[in-house]
Amino acid sequence: MITIEHLSKTYRKGAWALLDVSLQFDKGMTGLLGPNGAGKTTLMRILSTLLSPTSGQVRMNGISLGRPEEIRQMIGYLPQHFHIYPQLTGRDYLDYVAAMKGITDRNARLKEISRLLEMVNLQEKADKKVRTYSGGMKQRLGIAQALLGSPDVLIVDEPTSGLDPQERVRFRNVLTRFSINRTVLLSTHIVADIESNCRRIAVMNKGRLVMTGSLAELQACGQGQVWEAVMSPDEFALIDPMSVVSTRTVPEGILCRFISPTAPVEGAFAADPSLEDGYLALLRRDRHA
Numbered sequence: 557m558i559t560i561e562h563l564s565k566t567y568r569k570g571a572w573a574l575l576d577v578s579l580q581f582d583k584g585m586t587g588l589l590g591p592n593g594a595g596k597t598t599l600m601r602i603l604s605t606l607l608s609p610t611s612g613q614v615r616m617n618g619i620s621l622g623r624p625e626e627i628r629q630m631i632g633y634l635p636q637h638f639h640i641y642p643q644l645t646g647r648d649y650l651d652y653v654a655a656m657k658g659i660t661d662r663n664a665r666l667k668e669i670s671r672l673l674e675m676v677n678l679q680e681k682a683d684k685k686v687r688t689y690s691g692g693m694k695q696r697l698g699i700a701q702a703l704l705g706s707p708d709v710l711i712v713d714e715p716t717s718g719l720d721p722q723e724r725v726r727f728r729n730v731l732t733r734f735s736i737n738r739t740v741l742l743s744t745h746i747v748a749d750i751e752s753n754c755r756r757i758a759v760m761n762k763g764r765l766v767m768t769g770s771l772a773e774l775q776a777c778g779q780g781q782v783w784e785a786v787m788s789p790d791e792f793a794l795i796d797p798m799s800v801v802s803t804r805t806v807p808e809g810i811l812c813r814f815i816s817p818t819a820p821v822e823g824a825f826a827a828d829p830s831l832e833d834g835y836l837a838l839l840r841r842d843r844h845a
């Protein structure tokens with residue numbers, strides 16, 4: 557169980573990167589959604605004890621961040637950007653991280669590394685140099701390093717940006733497997749990343765928590781806010797592009813989807829919201845609040 561109470565962070569001379577965030581989550585995967593600059597990385601770095609909050613409290617399984625050694629034993633962290641020496645093989649890299657994490661028994665270490673390589677489906681590439689890995693393979697190796705030592709809590713920061721669709725699906729499946737008996741916090745700005753496997757969602761915007769709840773609750777934020785209209789190319793050229801969330805060419809013209817509290821153009825008809833519509837409607841409402 558992770559309990560975050562009134563957490564705020566301001567960088568030197570900066571605005572609030574986090575402002576009075578309170579949140580609680582337990583086993584399973586929680587998706588942390590938010591646009592660029594929302595404060596996701598700041599929150600994750602604080603939870604990983606790499607950054608101190610300006611104010612507020614965090615407890616993981618009852619232990620406060622003020623006891624960083626104990627917290628670090630409990631968590632695995634996959635940062636948004638991480639460096640792996642390209643000359644190392646995947647197995648050597650994991651061996652190095654395991655040694656850094658204090659797993660001193662060499663046999664236990666090698667056994668754990670083989671188990672993790674199999675879990676992330678990298679056993680065939682394990683003895684090849686990391687410079688030959690694809691982006692998705694590096695991310696899976698990143699997850700393997702985060703899981704060394706079997707941490708109870710896994711913190712993963714925007715892991716799928718830059719991955720192709722196939723790698724993204726593979727990576728999501730790996731995370732879903734890991735989240736069965738663990739607490740996983742996954743940050744992303746890609747709604748599809750959390751669609752299939754997160755039990756709970758937290759949405760952040762400009763440093764604040766703007767919603768927590770289930771996928772269905774996030775989707776419901778789009779209720780009454782989604783409209784569609786078929787437009788000719790000339791009509792389409794005249795509308796504000798920012799009001800349109802997607803377009804599709806149909807035989808009658810361009811089918812435009814809008815997020816708007818009222819019908820955005822004449823002839824627009826109401827549509828059912830998707831999860832992404834709910835998220836966009838929530839952000840739009842927050843922007844205008």
Ligand SMILES: Nc1ncnc2c1ncn2[C@@H]1O[C@H](COP(=O)(O)OP(=O)(O)OP(=O)(O)O)[C@@H](O)[C@H]1O
Binds near residue numbers: 592
């Ligand atoms: N080291 C820093 N010094 C000053 N300001 C920072 C620093 N790191 C982040 N910020 C600011 O804090 C705010 C939150 O940034 P953060 O990286 O936590 O957001 P994010 O949600 O992870 O964004 P992204 O999706 O782009 O990674 C932003 O306004 C950012 O400019």
